Amino acid sequence: CSGWSGIFSEILCAGVQFFCSGLYLPYLFDIVNCKNEAIRSFSRDTLSNQIETALNTKDSYEKGLLWEDVAKYVLDSVDGWRVTGRRVRAGSQEIDLSVVNISLDDELWQLGSYILVECKNWKRHVDIPQVRNIAYISTMKGNKTALLFATNGITHDAKEEIERLAGTGTFILVIEAKDLKNLQTDSDCKSMILNKFYELQENMVYNLPI
Numbered sequence: 124c125s126g127w128s129g130i131f132s133e134i135l136c137a138g139v140q141f142f143c144s145g146l147y148l149p150y151l152f153d154i155v156n157c158k159n160e161a162i163r164s165f166s167r168d169t170l171s172n173q174i175e176t177a178l179n180t181k182d183s184y185e186k187g188l189l190w191e192d193v194a195k196y197v198l199d200s201v202d203g204w205r206v207t208g209r210r211v212r213a214g215s216q217e218i219d220l221s222v223v224n225i226s227l228d229d230e231l232w233q234l235g236s237y238i239l240v241e242c243k244n245w246k247r248h249v250d251i252p253q254v255r256n257i258a259y260i261s262t263m264k265g266n267k268t269a270l271l272f273a274t275n276g277i278t279h280d281a282k283e284e285i286e287r288l289a290g291t292g293t294f295i296l297v298i299e300a301k302d303l304k305n306l307q308t309d310s311d312c313k314s315m316i317l318n319k320f321y322e323l324q325e326n327m328v329y330n331l332p333i
Contacts, residue, residue, distance in 0.1 A: 165200045165309035174303055177244055178274065190244035191219055193303065194272040198222055198240065200309040201316065203231055216260050222270075230317055234294070235267035242272045249273045249297075254281045257295055258288050267294060270316070274300040289327030296320055 173196060177189035195206050203226020211218040220240035224231055241257050243249050249271065261269045271277070276299045277285070285295045296319040306312055 165312070167307055170196055170303065170306060174300060178300060186244045187242065190272065190274065191242045194220060194240055194242050194270075194298075197298075197303060197306070197312050198270075200312040201231070202226065202309070202313065203228055204238075216256070216263075218260065231313070234316075234320060237264070237266055239264065239266055239269040240272065241269065244274050246275060248276055248278045249281055250278045251281050251284050254284050254288070254295060258293050261293050261295075267292065268320070269293075269295045271295055271297045273297055283328075285323070286326050286328045289323050290329040294320060294323055296323060 173193045177186060177193050180186045180189055198204055198206050203224065205223045205225060206220055207223050208221035211221050218239050219242045222238040222240060224234065224236050224238060239261055243253065257269050257271060277297055288295060296316060302315055306315065
């Protein structure tokens, strides 16, 4: 694709990457019609209220749904990203949210064409088993990047595992409640995700053969 020029070539390149990532045909209709939908304005107050509601709700099932709403609001605010599925079955596993990247932004395209999203509204830190499960689903679906919305972050061991997985080409970006509370604009949503990606690239551990 690098030798082509113009907008048309960029679209073709994006399309090739999209279909090569796993032939996600169910989302083709959404992509073709994406320009027909109104773009929602980002509201810091709306996001803040959603976060507080999700964190303070007592019912565990409702907590999960509300935290997914928070993640969806943030992801919908990234220009060129479309949340196309919720609680999607992937074999015996379930994906909380799925995102199709239809942006022509070079930085966003580094994350791949299809992004899995896992949401954990837990009081405790997310640990290695959950991280490995996300990595397994990503590998099974042929994904490069997954987002883990974890209200209270991850354990040290889980962090090391994520850095090891990055060395194999699987990137899991961890987004905490405190990260979301700092967002002021829709541009901040994109910047936060890209900064997480670049930080992980800097810290990833390569698994070199002995």
